[in-house]
Structure formats: structure tokens, C-alpha cells
Amino acid sequence: MVLPEEFVEVRVRARPMAPDDRRDAIIEAVIPLLLEHGRDVSTKRIAQAAGIAEGTVFRAFGDKESLIRAAVARHFDPLPLRTRLSGIDHDLPLEQKIAEIITALRDRLSGVIRLMAALGGDAPGAPDPRADERGPDADWIDILDELVERDRERLAVGIPELAFYLRLVAFGAAVPQFNAPHEFGPAELAAFVIGGVLHHSPAGDPRTHG
Known part of the structure; x- marks a missing residue:
């Protein structure tokens, strides 16, 4: 049986973010965490705040220190x-x-x-x-x-x-x-x-x- 179109659930896959947009989203997520937890914030917590897998953090920045440097540079942006x-x-x-x-x-x-x-x-x-x-x-x-x-x-x-x-x-x-x-x-x-x-x-x- 073919259901009417209004009853058909259409699943649209979200378009993946461009690398620069992904990096920006991670940086925006990590700044409040740094203000609250400092360097002790875990990459797991960062990933959760950004709504991504923990591995994505490392693929985008390599390591947590590089992410911190990028976040500081963003925070100091005049x-x-x-x-x-x-x-x-x-x-x-x-x-x-x-x-x-x-x-x-x-x-x-x-x-x-x-x-x-x-x-x-x-x-x-x-x-x-x-x-x-x-x-x-x-x-x-x-x-x-x-x-x-x-x-x-x-x-x-x-x-x-x-x-x-x-x-x-x-x-x-x-x-x-x-x-x-x-x-x-x-x-x-x-x-x-x-x-x-x-x-x-x-x-x-x-x-x-x-």
C-alpha cells in the first residue's frame, strides 16, 4: 500500500559542515568551558558541548593544546x-x-x-x-x-x-x-x-x- 505523501517520513541527511565551520563551532563551544574549568576541561566534555564525537576534536585540531591556542586567539580577537x-x-x-x-x-x-x-x-x-x-x-x-x-x-x-x-x-x-x-x-x-x-x-x- 502506498501512503499519502503527508504520512511519509522524509529523512534528510544533514549536510556535513565545512572544516572551517566545524573548527569555529568547536572553538565557540570550548571558550565557556575554559572559563569555567581552565585547562582541566576534558576533550570528552568539549565534544559533548559541541555536539560532536571526541575524535572530531582531534581531527580538527590535533591535540587539546592546539585547540586552547585557537580558542585564546579567538577570545583576544579585537x-x-x-x-x-x-x-x-x-x-x-x-x-x-x-x-x-x-x-x-x-x-x-x-x-x-x-x-x-x-x-x-x-x-x-x-x-x-x-x-x-x-x-x-x-x-x-x-x-x-x-x-x-x-x-x-x-x-x-x-x-x-x-x-x-x-x-x-x-x-x-x-x-x-x-x-x-x-x-x-x-x-x-x-x-x-x-x-x-x-x-x-x-x-x-x-x-x-x-
Whole structure:
């Protein structure tokens, strides 16, 4: 008997993933595991998280250390930070732009710190911070330059100095111990930075008096 078409179960074999897509899927699966378990995470657990056979992990990366290096390189990839900063509205008030920049930097540095701690301070595959004299993620400084272009005359410091201040403040905000017992919010940190980089005359400065 031939069943009507609507009663026929059609089994379609899933198209196998391309090697690069498979590697990407494994890397995305291993990063949360590294943050939680560090280097002790097993390839079996990695395979389960990625929904693949354990042997596929070795075929894709050779060994666990190579996978860790690839995961660290992905985690340190500056592109997500650049993309996030590039999405900030240039028409926002300077104070709000600075707050959003600090938030993006804090989130970025928080992830980096967590991974470094999980791996015992050794992050194979991380970029060399000495590669650019402006420091790690140096490309974001160029985006910062564009973001504050219309407010340039208000700044008492150059863009590189502003970038260093922002990164320093964001780093402090990314370390939980530095935020205790008071947790600093982005707007509060932005106000702190703004107060130090804008032209102003200190109280008692004779230039403020006629």
C-alpha cells in the first residue's frame, strides 16, 4: 500500500559542515568551558558541548593544546571590540560616548582577565602587546579619534592620552576586587574621566578672576 505523501517520513541527511565551520563551532563551544574549568576541561566534555564525537576534536585540531591556542586567539580577537565601538552614535553627547566606550572596554578586559585567570595566567595564542607601541587592541584608538572628533577642542589631552586613561579606568572596573565595596557604573567613571581631560581652571587660579 502506498501512503499519502503527508504520512511519509522524509529523512534528510544533514549536510556535513565545512572544516572551517566545524573548527569555529568547536572553538565557540570550548571558550565557556575554559572559563569555567581552565585547562582541566576534558576533550570528552568539549565534544559533548559541541555536539560532536571526541575524535572530531582531534581531527580538527590535533591535540587539546592546539585547540586552547585557537580558542585564546579567538577570545583576544579585537574585531568584536572594534565593531562595538564603531556602532556608537557620533551624535551622542561626549559624556555618553565616553560612558559607552568605557563599558565596551570594561567588558572586553573583563573577558580577557577571566580567561587569563582560568588558564593560570598563561594564555597561549594571545597577541603580543608589544606588537604596537600604543598597546593591545591599538586599532580602537583610531575609532576613538573619530568618535570624539567634534569634541576635540574641549579636550586638554591628546587622543592617545585619552585612550590610556579610558583603558586604565576600564581595567580597574573589570577587576572585581577594585570595585568593592562600591561598584562603579559607566556614567560615574565617564564623569571621573571627563573631569580630568577637559579644559578647566582650578579653584583659586588667578586666571579665573578679573
